[in-house]
Amino acid sequence: MNTQFASSDINLTLQRYPAKQQSNLQAWDAADEHIVKQLTDSLELENSPELIEGTELKNSPELDTPKLPNTLIINDSFGALTCCLKSINPNWPLVFETDAKTSLLGAQQNLANNQLNIDSIDWQTSEDELKQSIELVLIKLPKNLNYFNYLLCRLSQVLKPGTQVLIGAKAKSINKALLGSIATHLGEASASLTYKKTRVITAITDGKARALPPAATWQQDGFSMTNLSNVFSATKLDIGARIMLDNLPDGEFESIVDLGCGNGILGLHAKKRYSKAHIHFVDDSHMATSSAKLNWTNNQLDEGDASFAWEDCLSNLPDNIKPDLVLCNPPFHQGEAITDHIAWQMFSDSAKVLQKGGILHVVGNRHLNYHVKLKRIFKNCETVASNGKFVILQSRKL
Template structure:
């Protein structure tokens, strides 16, 4: 994996987050390089700059290496993006004191003079981001967007015109282009969340713009909803919750349960929060709050006191444009650590991803609950604290960790699991 970023006399060491993950994916792409190359060619000076969708901090680190006092506002919906940027700034000893962090729902300041963006995969989310910018950018403000050349077409340019202002694309360099959009100064309304229902479950679901399966129930969630685990669960985590539909239904099935909704997307977490309220799921005979909502990198910052007896998980197998299974590995490994003795991890995934192999390695048991031509539901149980489950060289040793003496295929995220629970 390449970690040396070198563009226009800027030299940085950049890692994907977390740096311990084993993958051949690097922390930046040619569109990042093209944007920095463009800024140096036009001799851009340090002005208050908003950086949006900077996956692991390549743009942020580059600007701070050009001028350590460059005033920056960083917007991201992904917790891993925020953590990755912080990791790479620290690794390159770059000052982060002049950075203001916001998520994709917080108000933007009117002081922004320049915007740098990476084109996200979700164009509905992109339109939302442009509309947000239209509410604060004065007429004539320049917005520069790095994108793959193949992603730029007439429809995309129309998204700019509709939500912010006219746009044009540069010549191609390394199969990427820099799109220049000039704010027209007209304020647009923000798009509203999409709301739809699941009549058979008596659930109303609302999704914000960057949430998976925006206007319908995805088929992986459907098979999971039809095959909830059996038991008397009182502490449940909906891991990678999206709009929260699995956790919402779990509360219907297990009314005495306390449910934790966790996702890398802040918009997903907020959607789950809104859906909990929308469906009035608090049980009247229980006192106090019955759900929490966490914006986090899987279970990295889960409270020490949370010991679930059930984790529901529909893992993603991509991170942005990249296809990767390291997130699933992380979810399964952190689930093993978080679960109380006898607790269950209940997973749905595409059959071809072979999650049963991973679960068998970690839990030393795995049962197929249901399957169809595309999806499979798997269940693994944490047998005991001293279970001879297997975590390899990726995991820092601890007294309650599974035996790691035997060689195995690489797993991600060693340092995340070294601390005892």
């Protein structure tokens, strides 16, 4: 796997998060290179010496009007853009915004590994309030376009008219409809020429504030459900989750983890079935944990019977949680990349934290062969149910 980023005269070592994952995926892509190239080209055009590291800022006659724009970076997978800007100038004022905990941890890991200054970075989630002082925005186009539209409307509420927003993406993801949608939600947009099969869209804010799109709401098996914009299975129950719910294990479970909880539908059902249980909801997506929390309270469940964590799998499970059941409908992609390393990590973490005799209950697409992984980790795996497409598997901590 290539970890050496070399582009626009910037050299970095970049890893995905967690660094030891069993995948061959790279921590950045050509759209990152393209955004940085477009930015550095425009800086050179402005011929602004105080932007470049090592220039004597103190002696600059323009000290009163420093030109480093207060920059908001959104959806920067593992911090490649953030590291590039900090290596151009360690004083570049940055706000790093993400919905994914692994993205935040990855960016912090890469900054540290490249001895880059993290002090002047504000870290925030896409649910935090945006600063009005933002002068430039860089976005990696997210896979989920509902989330993207939410981001644009949110930006429209704070950015001054004329602010530049650069959006990098694979050229094949950029079309007239996308440019039209950016114009509707933020301001006029145009796309660059292609570079390594990517384009950078430049949008210029028109200064009109748009209302945030409402969260999706619906009724599911007697529960009222709300999904914030970046949450899995936006307006209906996932078919894998359906099979899982039809085949919950028998028993008197008291401490249950809903691992990769999304909107929390598995945990809500678990509370109905195992009434004495405490449910611990975990997800990498901040909006997922917020949705699970909303759904718990909106369905009048007792606050003390649940906890919610924005975490990478079970790497930071609180000591007081000793699960006897983990429910898991694992993801098979990370951002744009198809990968089974998160499923591996979810299974291995479950094996570490489960009580002796405790159960990991998993649903998966038949062709993913999760039973091979589970057997390797737990030394046992039973097929509880199956249909043409999905299997429900169960492993017990020995």
